[in-house]
Amino acid sequence: MDYLCRVPVLPHRDDRVAARHIEKALGGPAANLAVAAVGVGDDYSLQVDLATAVGDDGDSEWALAELMARGVNVLPIRRPINNRLPRAIVIIEGNGSRTIIHETFELSEIDLTANMDVETPQVASCLHIEGFHYERMIPSIQRFRDAGWRVSLHTAGLPEGSRTPEAFIDLVGRIDLTFVNDETLREIFNIRTPLASMIEEARRIFSRLRTRGDIVLTLGEFGAAVFRKGGGAQIEVPALPVDRVDATGAGDAFAGVFLSLWLHGASLEEAARHAAIGASLTTTAEGAQGYTANAARLKELLSAVEVRRAI
Template sequence: MSVTVVGSVNEDVLVAVDRLPGRGETVVGRSVTRAPGGKGANQAAAAGLLGPGVHMVGRVGEDAAGDRQLAALAGSRVNVSRVHRTPGLPTGTATIPVEEGSGENLIVVAPGANEALSPADVDVEPVHRADVLLLQLEVPLETVQAAATAAGGTVVLTPAPPRALPDGLLSRVDVLVPNEHELVQLAGAAPGDRTPAELAALARGLGVRAVVVTLGARGALVVPSGDGPALLQEALAVDAVDTTGAGDCFTGALAQGLAGGADLAGAVRYAVAAAALSTTGPGARGALPGDDDVRAVLDRVPTATEVG
């Protein structure tokens, strides 16, 4: 089984704050920590720690941050032979204030070398032969579309940061994994609280084969292809320290579940457990679990329920 991730590689700058700032407000940070990040690299690291056969396709700069990110990915059992050095551009960075106590965060990304990832970079064997291809939107959209077109296996897309998606891309996606806010934007709906049934209706209107809506501490909503019922998969209860990267861990775990032969509901159950465990340490990768860790808590994950 194999998972290939095409996407961003960043260095995160984590700033601990008593509370997150509002618009136009300045707050004083308590500490600053550098950590590996990027939605693509986070998904690859999560998948790599959960199982074998993970490849990363991306770009970093010719700088110390690039050295650190390549080493971090390799340390998570990810093949980085397709992560290219990019002259003249720095490795991407993300500045992330993290609220003490709740673990909630904000994220501002400077793409750097990620913007240079091209369609030619993704026309490679790890993309063609992967059982599952993971994509996000922190690299050029034309490159994302080229990777989806070149894929021979299941295509999973996290539509973040949210933007309008061409029909040609959505038609190549087997599983779309938005959070609630991204789903609302993609559907062109007004912001506001919605029931799981209302979210499922929005998801079905996108015309994608299957949609998994991540709901944070509430778990995930599984909207399968066809006429099957939507399922609400509640999360595993944990004491969260930092939610940074939990969605990326979820998607990496979902990919490993699908690559291993699980059906969509089973892969989501596995993914909510992994994502919950990932919030029990600092940073996007500070508490990424291994497969044994996840399987040890699976019996504590609530049974999914049908959404009326």
């Protein structure tokens, strides 16, 4: 559960400021991604099961109802220690930048094993792991892959032990599709080049790695780049120019939209172009799930972008 606080600028230590408002909203990286993935719909419809920790309080009941209304199935496989829904405070500035203070929880391999039989899927299926839970879920990766699943990972919240070059190399050797933002990549590989040369620096790094799958580098308002396994030229896609209200959850929305197309056999470029537009639209409303783009809207805006590029 996110508490959204909108203020002109981020307060300093010992400041006391009045928020324009403080609202409650559904949040969390995995839930944001799940809602974005389901929301695409039409030819890219998915069944999404969200394995998570849910308490026994009113907020947990509210969150379950909200997710169900959005088409997300919830697998409440663990109760938090305090038996209530984890919370976050999201401070949103006038320019749309946000600062997040959150409680966290960790799911383990035992949690997943005890609550889910891994069977050979009849349709394209994917186990998606948020960075927070990566290290504890390593045993699950091979188990799901052996059953015929694909595995994707979003590096949001990746533990400190996995934020080294050696650990990241090991990670991309296990995962079929990795989403990483520029800030995380900079931290892992100690990159100091300006954003303008970030894609070239990433290409240089990834060309030396033996990756199992493809890597998607998200660059916020500057779009994204996809680096194919086996090398070759990267795919670069622009973000949609929008009036940004709140950047919370844009990376989650990107991954959710991308996965919905990827699992239906779309090309990496097609998935990335749709995802970049979906992520941009998310920033036009307050809250990580304030705007969920469907397939029709994505295609409409993608066509408009293609027309402008042709002109």
